[in-house]
Amino acid sequence: MATSILALSGSLRAASYNTALLRTAAELVPDGATVTLYDYRDVPLYDADLDKPGSVEAFEAALRGADGLLIATPEYNYSVPGVLKNALDWASRPAYKGAIFGLPTGIVSASGSFVGGARAQQHLKPILLAMGVPVFPWPELLVGGAGGKIADGHVTDEPTRGFLRSYLEGFVPWVVKQGR
Amino acid sequence: MATSILALSGSLRAASYNTALLRTAAELVPDGATVTLYDYRDVPLYDADLDKPGSVEAFEAALRGADGLLIATPEYNYSVPGVLKNALDWASRPAYKGAIFGLPTGIVSASGSFVGGARAQQHLKPILLAMGVPVFPWPELLVGGAGGKIADGHVTDEPTRGFLRSYLEGFVPWVVKQGR
């Protein structure tokens, strides 16, 4: 059975570089694995007083059905977008029993600036470990200057496509090895 | 004219320890300053494709009208709640010209656990500096074991009230000195 990787983009805008990175990952992923984008934009702002909405139940089901998770995140104010963190906050409840607990996860990032999302990755790593999530240690992928490497919702720059392919060739076997 | 401190809680739930901390700050703030809670729960998930909604314009107006900002944050997954980060992401746009730019800011935290929100503060500091926001350096306030120190939406523990009073006695003059 194929290894199923769920993919979350940290940006909701249609022309997002990070969504494009995941779309391209779905094309380049090695045989025997799939990458499936999940759109969580209907997950509401977290409020512990709320009953769990259906949108969150659907998100949880997608996480529970996956073998691994791939997150592509932009950098908003040197950290993870609130939008992405909010979805992860829902997925982590209840603590150490939520849908994301134990799900092997990789992080990639793209940004128009030369820093390439490095600081967002820096914050996201301990956040994921706090949820009891194994974090893929190496190699890593940061795409700086994304404006010249991504067009029409796909990575067009050949070296960047090669880095992404190498990343996935390391990431998928690691997901399989971690199990869940 | 009084020094006006706008206050944001990182938690939306009604019985939030952090909202209680801010409510108590409004009582204990020194003469010549006011602390006013702002409820940003109608600020939607950030999406660069959206037109700016009225809820964001109201939030921006509140930030532009304040002399200082006081944030009380819980710790969700060892970082800032997505809900709070999302509101700050809106407030920071456009970069270095948004409503929060240059607004002198202090951070306090409360949590039921013994760690007291220390890791949320650790992440929030570089996030605020990334927005061109001066961060109050010292003293600091972390309230651990908040379940025994807060009741009915107010801080009841006398030592904690004293720490909060001391914090505000340092914070308010610092806000005045920083100007904007």
Next chain:
Amino acid sequence: MATSILALSGSLRAASYNTALLRTAAELVPDGATVTLYDYRDVPLYDADLDKPGSVEAFEAALRGADGLLIATPEYNYSVPGVLKNALDWASRPAYKGAIFGLPTGIVSASGSFVGGARAQQHLKPILLAMGVPVFPWPELLVGGAGGKIADGHVTDEPTRGFLRSYLEGFVPWVVKQGR
């Protein structure tokens, strides 16, 4: 053959709580594994102009001979002690080929304060991942108020000993599974 865990304390002082935590880990580690403290105090300040000293070669040999690494760190200024970071900086060279590359690592911490080293762990996790080191995701161990739980260089508090035993029962099989 036994699983060999090398142990590094972030503090050099003789009565260190963190060294005591590792000494106790050596007693409580499950059968089939060993925990061996390594004293790196003769590793000098890193300077790329220096020839590699013998003390660093000995440290590298110890890392290359281990199956896993256990770090116990105090919190100095809300981060990792410079002393520990300096030793890790040596161990990471050359990048992705150094002696620490790929070595499965767990982090524990003890501190006299109630925060228990949480912020030092927060910084150490992305530092280790930067070195291509897998980081043990869960459970975690923070010992706050260590003054009442550690005496004569050993953990004396029974609940804390139990938490440490549970930690090791999770950590050792994870080290074996990661391989190197």
Next chain:
Amino acid sequence: MATSILALSGSLRAASYNTALLRTAAELVPDGATVTLYDYRDVPLYDADLDKPGSVEAFEAALRGADGLLIATPEYNYSVPGVLKNALDWASRPAYKGAIFGLPTGIVSASGSFVGGARAQQHLKPILLAMGVPVFPWPELLVGGAGGKIADGHVTDEPTRGFLRSYLEGFVPWVVKQGR
């Protein structure tokens, strides 16, 4: 009287990009202020059992005699070099009474990689705030691809020299305003 800025480089090697950045800052600093490099390489590894050595007393005297502090740091393993953190650990003792307490501080960074030290700055900011040190919020300076912008121990790239000049024109008045 001139505003005296003490400058610390996070790298000890002779051809350090960060030391070059500070050397150039000393040339470009506005009239009425001076930037003076301090070489702390004789500050030993921190050990609370040690008597305070003369090298630390000299370092403390330099910090106490300064109006502001400028740190240029490389990025070692996505964080602050152990060498620099070790010196800061000494300077922070005893807590909130050490020589660095309250000293207004700016951070710049240079690196051969395209990330430019962004993650080292990300970690250094909360470390400094932990010491009760005001951190300069804006503008910031990161020099990526430093190999092409620095030669013979000085910044040669004209745009980078301009960014550094602008940084200092913002930083020096901020130091004066903060006082100590």
